[in-house]
Amino acid sequence: MATRAGLECPVCHEEIGRGEQLEAHLYNDHSKRALAGFVATEAVAMEEDDISE
Numbered sequence: 001m002a003t004r005a006g007l008e009c010p011v012c013h014e015e016i017g018r019g020e021q022l023e024a025h026l027y028n029d030h031s032k033r034a035l036a037g038f039v040a041t042e043a044v045a046m047e048e049d050d051i052s053e
């Protein structure tokens with residue numbers, strides 16, 4: 001994974017400015033429910049990856 005100047009939010013793919021922290025963006029711009037849904041989807045996808053190979 002390449003480290004770039006700008007961070008991208010994994011939930012909405014919005015670019016997070018350098019000075020802005022991803023954590024603050026997640027906290028302020030995404031509801032708990034949206035974050036839970038995202039994490040759950042990722043976890044399921046990873047599990048499915050494990051099983052398929």
Ligand SMILES: [Zn+2]
Nearest residue numbers: 009011012014
């Ligand atoms: Zn976001």
